[in-house]
Amino acid sequence: MYIGAQSGATLWLYDIASGKPVWKKRLNQVTSKIDEVGGLCYDPETDHLWVTDSDMAKLFVFDADCTRLVASYSVSFIDNAESVCVDHNNSCVWVGSDQDSPKLYKINFTNL
Helix, strand or coil: CEEEECHHHEEEEEECCCCEEEEEEEHHHCCCCCCCCCCEEEECCCCEEEEEECCCCEEEEEECCCCCEEEEEECCCCCCEEEEEEEHHHCEEEEEECCCCCCEEEEECCCC
């Protein structure tokens, strides 16, 4: 299980069976373009981890070990993007905003 913190763009991977941490990483050491971890979604089909950063208004895609940035996408049209969910059946990513009037955004992708 991945657990993220907005402070310092820190991410932990925990082994659910033992309840112990496997590793702790600062994503801003992988890419200087990330400022915080808002929402997380592990995609088992691609073995990628999607991360929202509401400060930078971006979606980041990392390899599962979070050693490499695979892609990043601007979501500047979303006010405070705080959650993400990959939906292969509909070729999209859902992003939720955490604002006074919360919204859910559907972002279509080709070859997701």
